[in-house]
Amino acid sequence: MKLAATIARYLLGLIFTVFGLNGFLNFIKQPPPADPNAIHFFTGVAVSHYAYMFFGFQLIAGLLLLSGYFVSLALTILAAELVNILTFHATMNPEGIAPGLLAAVLWIIVFLQYRASFAPLFAAKPPIE
Known part of the structure; x- marks a missing residue:
């Protein structure tokens, strides 16, 4: 499992970088999307410069995964990115969802290797220092 997670981490890092x-x-x-709603969505994203933040986070998280440092932080960033990617494709471009699903599967494989880092997030009553 460790080898699979390492390969998945490098692939996911490469994809997002x-x-x-x-x-x-x-x-x-x-190619431009066929759905007019997707065109409106991309126009809004481009005009508002939201895309710079979105792609910046992808680049940072991808580089973190490739470096092997702050992998849990990279996974946290990419979780939000993947939700946006999969939601867009599920609602406006279903035929292009395959790469997003591949990235989600790779994310899950890496997450399972690093799940101990996320354990405190799921504590019902975490200790307060």
């Missing part, structure tokens, strides 16, 4: 950089450098051309 590449697509985070792509958000700034636009070296992978994306």
